[in-house]
Amino acid sequence: MRVAVLGCGPAGLLAAHGANLLGNVVTIFSHLNKSPMLGAQFMHIEIPGLALDPPQKLMYVLHGSYEGYRAKVYGDQDVEFISPETFAGYHEAWSIRQAYNRLWDTYRQNMLEVTIDHAFLSQILGEFDIVFSTIPAKSLCYNRHNFTGQQVWVDDTWHGPGITGVRDFYGAPNVVICDGTSTNSWYRTSYIYGHSNTEWPKVKTRTAPFRAKTVIKPLATDCNCWPGVIRAGRYGAWMKGILSHQAFEVALEVLR
Secondary structure, three states, X not given: OEEEEEXXXXXXXXXXXXXXXXXXXXXXXXXXXXXXXXXXXXXXXXXXXXXOOOOEEEEEEEEEOHHHHHHHHHOOOOOOOOHHHHHOEEEEEEOHHHHHHHHHHHHHXXXXXXXXXXXXXXXXXXXXXXXXXXXXXXXXXXXXXOEEEEEEEEEOOOOOOOHHHHHHHHOOOEEEEEEEOOOOOOOXXXXXXXXXXXXXXXXXXXXXXXXXXXXXXXXXXXXXXXOOEEEOHHHHHOOOOOOOHHHHHHHHHHHX
16 A cells, blocks of 8 residues: 655554555654653553564653652643652663664655645645654644643753663663652653653753753643544554554554
8 A cells, every 4th residue: 555654753663664564655744853852751561563672671750749740740730640659660671872873864755845735735635544643743733623731841951860870770770760759850860771851840940951942742632633534653643541552553453
């Protein structure tokens, strides 16, 4: 089949990869800018066909309480589950940056630079058998629906123990620390495959580094525009708790 994928971030390229592995002809439409990969990101599963390095051990830990973490990040918004509840403990972690670089090199020839608007969506729905969207769901909406999200700030620092002591302190070379205390103004700091990130709550505090960038964490939407488009990835579905690799699984499920 002819498959279109909207978006060239990790979720978009993983959806394209899943479609390609099943023998489909894939075209990726997007602004051709690589995602900056902010925050505590890693691959939770091994993806076939990428020949990634073996996984490393990662520790996901909470300091303080679940309630403190939830309040720090989301305020009074009703959020059912949070990452330290879901991921606490040790994991096998694959490098999502390595995966993304390999996907980019593999599918760069399948990418076309376009501006995605409603006229373009109407056109490709008539030309392709299946259309997956991993771009922010607001881009598909006719402005009739609600989108809830949480603004946070992310920088490239690490606020845990000394980098050289991570393995000794946590028994793993990679670690994500979630903070549900009032001691620290940040709510999550991570050191994963040599990359550091710290995430700060909705109001940029004075202790957050100047170079921190704003990020919107999708939570939920009631948008049902363009029912012929299959939404994948956290931003495509605009839903909390979706991991990048799930776009690969969605593509396999739809196309098998």
